[in-house]
Ligand SMILES: CC(C)C[C@H](NC(=O)C[C@H](N)C(=O)O)C(=O)O
């Protein structure tokens with residue numbers, strides 16, 4: 021099927037002006053200021069009006085508990101698995117699924133099946149092998165085999181550091197894990213990134229600095245998330261990013277967390293830019309369907325929220341509208357930056373030959389209007405067009 025988006029303001033994510041995007045099947049066929057194909061005899065195509073719209077690459081959320089997560093307050097606090105409609109409403113066309121605290125009642129096999137289900141429903145999915153704990157839970161019994169033999173596995177995560185819920189791994193165990201993920205990635209042409217969960221503990225990024233100092237493993241092997249969860253960790257993250265590391269901010273939150281010192285993701289981006297952090301080292305993820313548990317200072321569970329994938333773009337919009345971050349810059353943290361870090365070759369940009377993952381935003385309100393995933397219209401004029409199997 022051929023589709024032609026006419027007259028949109030195109031952000032590849034770099035702004036290239038007003039133009040047209042030709043979609044052929046599941047790929048972008050051409051991006052040009054003026055594409056006319058109606059004169060081709062017998063051609064059949066669907067025209068999409070891009071006037072007063074911004075065209076951006078489909079959003080990438082690389083940390084979503086697609087199978088559900090939680091459990092930190094007992095069985096009843098296990099969160100539900102994600103539904104396709106939430107992902108589409110968030111403008112998200114690529115998701116990386118992960119397990120969290122509970123790697124026992126949530127299995128890697130279940131995570132892979134859910135990722136395959138979402139792929140069948142029309143979006144692109146990948147997964148991290150593992151959960152909070154080291155040694156990691158795998159599918160094949162070997163971390164390297166998971167990465168080398170299972171196409172959807174692109175790395176390990178979310179591996180907990182500096183958190184009372186971690187397995188309290190030794191530096192050697194974490195180094196071994198990073199080495200296995202790196203070589204698994206090298207042997208399969210994948211990024212082989214370790215997505216680390218940073219908790220509120222005082223050790224913060226100490227292990228990552230030590231691994232880079234003592235071994236041949238580079239900073240680019242790690243993507244530490246929740247780096248905005250408290251001000252101490254946030255400030256450490258700025259230094260870490262300036263030293264060459266990548267930092268990921270969680271967009272799901274609750275005003276209670278902001279009172280307790282969490283840095284709202286949109287503000288975190290603005291402060292990083294003011295501090296001279298290279299924006300290509302910054303990403304956002306939603307922690308969608310993950311639990312947002314609250315513990316008192318005696319580490320007793322006192323309450324729990326659920327992460328929302330729709331927060332991913334809300335925080336970008338807040339960064340642009342409230343924090344005055346230029347759209348062209350802000351949008352990179354959920355498109356080209358994360359695609360480069362995770363080596364998702366066909367993702368994160370609007371370019372000839374790449375997957376036809378495109379979001380159209382209302383130029384004035386910056387609200388999501390249309391979502392196209394692999395050439396299929398999932399939402400149009402703010403209306404969901406493709407429902408999940410049971411929605
Ligand atoms: C960043 C904070 C607010 C949320 C964060 N969420 C997870 O790590 C996922 C969660 N534990 C799960 O397994 O579903 C946390 O718990 O620290």
Ligand SMILES: [Zn+2]
Nearest residue numbers: 178217218246
């Ligand atoms: Zn986490």
Ligand SMILES: [Zn+2]
Nearest residue numbers: 120178307310
């Ligand atoms: Zn998480």
